Amino acid sequence: MQKIGTSTTTANSLGEFTEGSPGAGVAATLIKAAWLNAVQRELIRLIEGAGLSLDATDDSQLLKAVQSLLTAANTWQKLGNKPSTVEGFGITDAPTKSELALALSYLASKKDVAGLLPTSGGKLTGSIVLDNGSIDSPEISWQTPGFDIRVDAVGKTLRFFAFNDGVTTYPFALDVVNKAATFFGNTAWHAGNFNPQDKANKATSLAGYGITDGATKKELSDGLATKAHVSTIFNNGPIAGASSRLKLTADGNSCTVYVNFEELTLRHNDGNYRSVSAWGGSVNLLASGANGLDTGAVVASRWYSIWMIEAPGVAFALLASLSDTAPVMPPGYTGKARLGYVRTDNTANRFVLPFIQQGKKAQYMPGSANLPAFPxxxxxxxxxxxxxxxxxxxxxxxxxxxxxxxxxxxxxxxxxxxxxxxxxxxxxxxxxxxxxxxxxxxxxxxxxxxxxxxxxxxxxxxxxxxxxxxxxxxxxxxxxxxxxxxxxx
Structure with missing residues (x-):
C-alpha cells in the first residue's frame, strides 16, 4: 500500500496530504496517477480476493467483499493454513496417536488388567481385588456434583463414608469380627445386644424415642371418638335406622343440622346391614352431595329427611332429601338409614327451624328469629x-x-x-x-x-x-x- 508521499514531493514529512500554505511557501499536495492506481489496485485485489467479479454498476462491492471475508474467517472449514496436529494447536494435555497406541499396548501386556471394561459398562466373569498391601484398602467411589460417597475396608471393618459439601460423615460401618453395625456412629440394636430393661435411661413415650409418626393412646382414643367404624355386618339384620342415643339438633340460625349417635344400623343395596358406632357430623342443606342436599337447591317451608349414608370401606356421611324413602345417593354410597326430619323456614334464608331430636322424639326449640314461640x-x-x-x-x-x-x-x-x-x-x-x-x-x-x-x-x-x-x-x-x-x- 502506497502513501501519497511515495509518488510526490508535495506531501508533508509523514508522507501524508497537506493543503499547503502559500504565505509560508508550502505547496499543496499533488495527486499523482501512480498513487491513484496503487489505491485502485489494492481495492480491486480485496474485492477479487473475496471471490467477487468487478461490477462497474455496483458501488457496494467493497462492503460485500469485507462481509464475505468475515464470514469465511468464522467458518472453520474455509480457513487456510490450519494446523493439523496436537502440537500445532499448542495443546499440551492430550496424547498423540502414537502415545495412546503405546499406552494401550502396555496395558494389554499386563495379565491383571487384560479385558478391561469399556466406559459404557460391561460384565466381569471374575473377581476384582483391591489390595494396596496395607490394612486400609483402596476405595471405591461414587460421585455427583458436591457429593462423594466411598467404600473401603479398614482392618476387618467394611465402612461407607461420604464427603458432602466439605463435610465428612460415616453413614455405615460393619465390624465383621464383633458382629456389630453402626449407623452414623450409633450402634445398631439387634437381638444380641438390645434389652430395654438394661437401659437405665430408656424412654417411656413415643416422643422419648424420637418417633414423630406414631399416635399416642390419647390421640387414638380422641380420634376414634369422632370417627365411625363398622363393628358388625348382618345378612338379615335389624331394621335400618335402629339406633342408640341418636341426637339431631339445629339452632335456627343456619341451614346446618348436627347429628351424633352411639350406635346405628344401615341397610345396603346388597341386603346386608351394617352397625356403625360412635359417629358425629353435620349436614348443610346449602351444600350438594355427601353432607349436603341430594339434588336441587334448598326450598323454603319444606320438610327434608335426614339420612346417614355409607360408601363401604371409604366414608360415612349425612344426606338431606325431599324424599322420605328414596334419596338420590352420591356415587359410591350404597348404605343408608333415615334419621329424622327438619323443616325450613319461610324466609329467603331458608334456615332450618330450631329443634332437638333424641331417639325418635323431636321437639321445637323456640327462641330464634325464625321461631320465637311454639307454632x-x-x-x-x-x-x-x-x-x-x-x-x-x-x-x-x-x-x-x-x-x-x-x-x-x-x-x-x-x-x-x-x-x-x-x-x-x-x-x-x-x-x-x-x-x-x-x-x-x-x-x-x-x-x-x-x-x-x-x-x-x-x-x-x-x-x-x-x-x-x-x-x-x-x-x-x-x-x-x-x-x-x-x-x-
Whole structure:
C-alpha cells in the first residue's frame, strides 16, 4: 500500500496530504496517477480476493467483499493454513496417536488388567481385588456434583463414608469380627445386644424415642371418638335406622343440622346391614352431595329427611332429601338409614327451624328469629260443642310425614265454659253438656274456677296421628292449640 508521499514531493514529512500554505511557501499536495492506481489496485485485489467479479454498476462491492471475508474467517472449514496436529494447536494435555497406541499396548501386556471394561459398562466373569498391601484398602467411589460417597475396608471393618459439601460423615460401618453395625456412629440394636430393661435411661413415650409418626393412646382414643367404624355386618339384620342415643339438633340460625349417635344400623343395596358406632357430623342443606342436599337447591317451608349414608370401606356421611324413602345417593354410597326430619323456614334464608331430636322424639326449640314461640296450629272459634261438630286442622306444616304422634298444648281463656276439644279422626259425636257419655274418648280442656274467678288453663297432649289432620272444637276466640313436637315411627 502506497502513501501519497511515495509518488510526490508535495506531501508533508509523514508522507501524508497537506493543503499547503502559500504565505509560508508550502505547496499543496499533488495527486499523482501512480498513487491513484496503487489505491485502485489494492481495492480491486480485496474485492477479487473475496471471490467477487468487478461490477462497474455496483458501488457496494467493497462492503460485500469485507462481509464475505468475515464470514469465511468464522467458518472453520474455509480457513487456510490450519494446523493439523496436537502440537500445532499448542495443546499440551492430550496424547498423540502414537502415545495412546503405546499406552494401550502396555496395558494389554499386563495379565491383571487384560479385558478391561469399556466406559459404557460391561460384565466381569471374575473377581476384582483391591489390595494396596496395607490394612486400609483402596476405595471405591461414587460421585455427583458436591457429593462423594466411598467404600473401603479398614482392618476387618467394611465402612461407607461420604464427603458432602466439605463435610465428612460415616453413614455405615460393619465390624465383621464383633458382629456389630453402626449407623452414623450409633450402634445398631439387634437381638444380641438390645434389652430395654438394661437401659437405665430408656424412654417411656413415643416422643422419648424420637418417633414423630406414631399416635399416642390419647390421640387414638380422641380420634376414634369422632370417627365411625363398622363393628358388625348382618345378612338379615335389624331394621335400618335402629339406633342408640341418636341426637339431631339445629339452632335456627343456619341451614346446618348436627347429628351424633352411639350406635346405628344401615341397610345396603346388597341386603346386608351394617352397625356403625360412635359417629358425629353435620349436614348443610346449602351444600350438594355427601353432607349436603341430594339434588336441587334448598326450598323454603319444606320438610327434608335426614339420612346417614355409607360408601363401604371409604366414608360415612349425612344426606338431606325431599324424599322420605328414596334419596338420590352420591356415587359410591350404597348404605343408608333415615334419621329424622327438619323443616325450613319461610324466609329467603331458608334456615332450618330450631329443634332437638333424641331417639325418635323431636321437639321445637323456640327462641330464634325464625321461631320465637311454639307454632300455633289453630286459634279462635272452630266447630260447635252442642251438638259437637269437629273441624279438621292440618298438621302437615308442623309435623313431618313420617310422624307417629304429635305433641300439642291446648290453651283456654279465663271465661265460663271456655272449651277446647281435640280428636284424632273426627268421629266424635253427641252433646258435650248432655248427661250421657260421649261415644269416643277425646282430649278436652275447660277453664276452671267459680263464676267471676275463672282461670286460664293450658294442657299438654300426646296424640297418635291417624292422618295429616286432627279434629277440634274451640268455643272461644281466645282459645288455641300450639305444636310442641312429634315422635317418629
Amino acid at each position: 300455633v296450629i289453630v286459634a279462635g272459634v272452630q266447630g260447635t260443642t252442642n251438638p259437637i261438630v269437629l273441624v279438621p286442622v292440618s298438621v302437615a306444616a308442623h309435623v313431618p310425614p313420617g310422624a307417629l304422634s304429635v305433641s300439642l298444648t291446648s290453651h283456654c281463656a279465663n271465661a265460663p265454659t271456655s272449651t277446647v276439644f281435640i280428636h284424632p279422626n273426627g268421629s266424635l259425636t253427641g252433646d258435650y253438656y248432655a248427661p250421657t257419655p260421649l261415644n269416643h274418648v277425646a282430649y278436652s280442656i275447660q277453664s276452671v274456677g267459680a263464676p267471676g274467678y275463672y282461670v286460664a288453663t293450658s294442657m299438654p297432649i300426646e296424640m297418635c296421628l291417624q292422618g295429616q289432620s286432627i279434629y277440634v272444637v274451640i268455643n272461644s276466640p281466645s282459645n288455641g292449640i300450639t305444636v310442641n313436637g312429634w315422635e317418629l315411627y
